[in-house]
Amino acid sequence: MITPESRRALPFFVYGTLRPGEPNHDLFLRGRTAAEEPARLPDAVLYDGPGYPYAVDRPGTEVRGELVTARTETYEDLLTALDRLEEYVPGDPRNLYVRVTRDVLRPDGTAVRAWVYLAAPHVAARLSATGNRIATGDWLSRR
Template structure:
């Protein structure tokens, strides 16, 4: 079972001990990348080259893509779609890769200053099957600014924007 929120230590009640934890889905999920981590983009070579078992095209439903300052943001929107790659990490390097991607995206669980939030979402493969994967979506404050004054990338494909 996964806990998606933080709990504070409040002591014992009726024999149960409540402890402070921040837990995320403990399974080693693949990653869905849609911007500078895609093959041919600069962060792919920096963080992913040689650390993956598989990379395949995928689509993230119910999202749209916005242009950022040199990198994109995916934002949830019903009916939209973002194109990218589904990346499966080598098991022996999974924890290190997860930490590296969190650093790149400046993501700290529970930090209100995050630009991105790492969330588990279903990604659709080319054969139509879905797989649960980590994806970095724009944090709520960033999402609000993008919806108000951001530049949407038509078609949801960072590589096709040029």
Template sequence: MTPPPLPFFVYGTLRPGEPNHDAFLRGRTLTEEPARLAGAVLYDGPGYPYAVEAPGGSGTVHGDLVTARPEDYHALLAALDHLEEYAPNDPHSLYERVARQVLRDTDATAVRAWVYVAAPPVAARLRARGRLIETGDWTTRRPG
């Protein structure tokens, strides 16, 4: 089944100015705008972050809402799935791609978007012993 063409909510290395932005998104997007995902927290990973859905809906992850150019959508979806090591129904996936409501920062409009969140086993490890990024913003993390 082909997934619906939703925009993407990016919160780590795909954000403008981060290492994977130009390699994956440059020239393939119609819009990129600041947005946030409520009901999730952010953990530091090995060079990239993980959004973890928070029990009780607390927390906010800051990022960008990216709308792909229609002609690039399917190739971009495949490239991002590969980057995020996501394969549907694969228990070894680090992330799951889920459709969630995100809010545009400019006007708080809710938009349904694809979000790569930590897969359940990864999320459980992070909750137990991960390093939380208190601000929910990957760009404000402290090195080390």
């Protein structure tokens, strides 16, 4: 079910295949953004998935990525496209990701509330037990 809260216009924190230079950046973000800037997601850890990463809540660690602000006129379409890409359906127990709000940090330390796709609880539990952690917290460092 889509609620007004789930559609609140916020920037997105992206940390994997949606980052500049990665395959989904051009497919989903080109022409739809007003701004893109480096950012950090505190209290999260990054795991390598099959071709894409998962962020999982974990105090004392951080994930590096970009804060993406959609153009006003493209926001709704972008939100729908990103939910589809992440195969996120509100309330579906089969989700691999959940879309949540978190504070992310700009380079100057300013906190900004943003949408983040985190590993769904059942995925997070599996990754925490047996996943391949990206120690740097930066998907681009795995190359």
